Amino acid sequence: MEALVPVQSAGQRLPVRLVSPSLHRCIGSVSIRRPVSGFAMDTRISSKTPSQFTIRAQQSLGVASSSSSSSVENDLRIKEWEVDMYQNELAISQGIRIRRKPPSKAPLGYSGPFELRLHNADSPTNILEEITWYKDQEVSRMKEVNPLEALKKAVENAPPTRDFVGALRMAHQRTGFPALIAEVKKASPSRGILKENFDPVEIAQAYERGGAACLSVLTDQKYFKGGFENLEAIRSAGVKCPLLCKEFIVDPWQIYYARTKGADAVLLIAAILTDLEITYLLKLCKKLGLATLVEVHDEREMGRVLGIEGIELVGINNRSLETFKVDISNTKKLLEGEHGRQIREKDMIVVGESGLFTPDDIAYVQAAGVKAVLVGESIVKQNDPEKGIAGLFGKNISHT
Numbered sequence: 001m002e003a004l005v006p007v008q009s010a011g012q013r014l015p016v017r018l019v020s021p022s023l024h025r026c027i028g029s030v031s032i033r034r035p036v037s038g039f040a041m042d043t044r045i046s047s048k049t050p051s052q053f054t055i056r057a058q059q060s061l062g063v064a065s066s067s068s069s070s071s072v073e074n075d076l077r078i079k080e081w082e083v084d085m086y087q088n089e090l091a092i093s094q095g096i097r098i099r100r101k102p103p104s105k106a107p108l109g110y111s112g113p114f115e116l117r118l119h120n121a122d123s124p125t126n127i128l129e130e131i132t133w134y135k136d137q138e139v140s141r142m143k144e145v146n147p148l149e150a151l152k153k154a155v156e157n158a159p160p161t162r163d164f165v166g167a168l169r170m171a172h173q174r175t176g177f178p179a180l181i182a183e184v185k186k187a188s189p190s191r192g193i194l195k196e197n198f199d200p201v202e203i204a205q206a207y208e209r210g211g212a213a214c215l216s217v218l219t220d221q222k223y224f225k226g227g228f229e230n231l232e233a234i235r236s237a238g239v240k241c242p243l244l245c246k247e248f249i250v251d252p253w254q255i256y257y258a259r260t261k262g263a264d265a266v267l268l269i270a271a272i273l274t275d276l277e278i279t280y281l282l283k284l285c286k287k288l289g290l291a292t293l294v295e296v297h298d299e300r301e302m303g304r305v306l307g308i309e310g311i312e313l314v315g316i317n318n319r320s321l322e323t324f325k326v327d328i329s330n331t332k333k334l335l336e337g338e339h340g341r342q343i344r345e346k347d348m349i350v351v352g353e354s355g356l357f358t359p360d361d362i363a364y365v366q367a368a369g370v371k372a373v374l375v376g377e378s379i380v381k382q383n384d385p386e387k388g389i390a391g392l393f394g395k396n397i398s399h400t
């Protein structure tokens with residue numbers, strides 16, 4: 001492992017925190033042993049992990065900053081970079097392993113807290129990180145075509161949203177089963193193409209006839225072959241079910257955009273957002289009339305989410321978005337003990353997500369405490385998704 005560390009003088013011992021490629025943290029200390037040339041030094045790091053790390057140390061105080069500090073632009077770049085670094089730190093302190101952007105080099109003249117740069121750290125560690133990095137760039141491009149100010153105006157004239165949470169509660173009462181959020185999904189990175197002749201509107205209408213309470217529409221193009229045009233088309237085809245915009249949200253701009261495209265609810269993924277971001281985005285959603293499904297995958301994320309005020313809907317994803325492993329007992333595990341107690345106390349609706357195929361699966365997550373389920377693959381793959389729903393529940397749950 002290689003790292004870059006700004007240092008002040010040779011011989012100094014520097015406490016550092018290393019983030020390894022597998023993103024396990026370890027604490028170590030660096031001692032500067034031998035100046036090489038310029039500002040670079042060879043050094044070794046002793047750490048609590050068994051291996052020794054080789055790092056390169058860079059002196060950035062004083063000398064390096066003098067030529068560039070006069071440039072306002074560079075100062076700004078430094079500030080921006082620092083903000084990114086602090087946000088990273090905050091995310092790591094909350095147990096978030098997904099980095100929101102590829103790590104970047106410290107701007108010229110940077111002097112401040114240590115920067116540790118890992119060799120080979122510029123490729124994403126897993127698929128969720130890859131999607132997140134791509135999203136960041138995609139959103140920057142989309143913002144240029146649809147500036148926030150224009151979206152805000154469009155939102156003012158947009159028709160009111162539909163009651164997503166209300167629809168779930170009603171369906172649960174009506175059927176006695178967990179309410180169904182049926183997912184309009186053409187493909188996924190883990191499963192590839194699920195349906196070749198994919199007509200989102202036809203599928204949405206079949207789901208509605210089959211008794212779905214709400215629909216989830218994948219809008220990510222690159223990894224799920226979805227699109228905002230699907231959301232729009234389903235909305236304008238007269239489908240009454242409230243619609244969840246299934247997107248990887250990393251920027252408030254996306255929430256405004258989703259609202260203008262006909263979403264009634266959005267997904268917030270705890271694995272990529274800090275507590276503060278979730279809190280802020282929840283407020284924004286409320287202001288725009290959108291419901292929020294906050295998705296967790298492990299105990300730690302569940303604990304974080306339970307500490308945030310105002311969450312009505314929590315999704316437990318049985319699929320790890322980092323490894324693709326699916327295990328429906330994850331829903332049960334996360335609803336046991338203290339967390340389960342708090343959820344019942346707050347009267348939150350828990351949505352069991354992913355990997356549900358049979359009436360037994362539905363019964364299993366219902367017994368674990370969910371009042372809703374989010375299902376894609378098992379019903380979207382059927383020639384007749386309406387019948388697929390009856391098959392999934394072992395019973396016709398349509399209104400008629």
Ligand SMILES: O=P(O)(O)OC[C@@H](O)[C@@H](O)c1c[nH]c2ccccc12
Nearest residue numbers: 317353354355356374375376377378
């Ligand atoms: O097709 P499945 O296994 O029934 O899963 C549906 C849904 O839970 C899954 O698509 C999903 C859950 N959370 C996500 C976040 C992003 C993209 C997709 C998802």
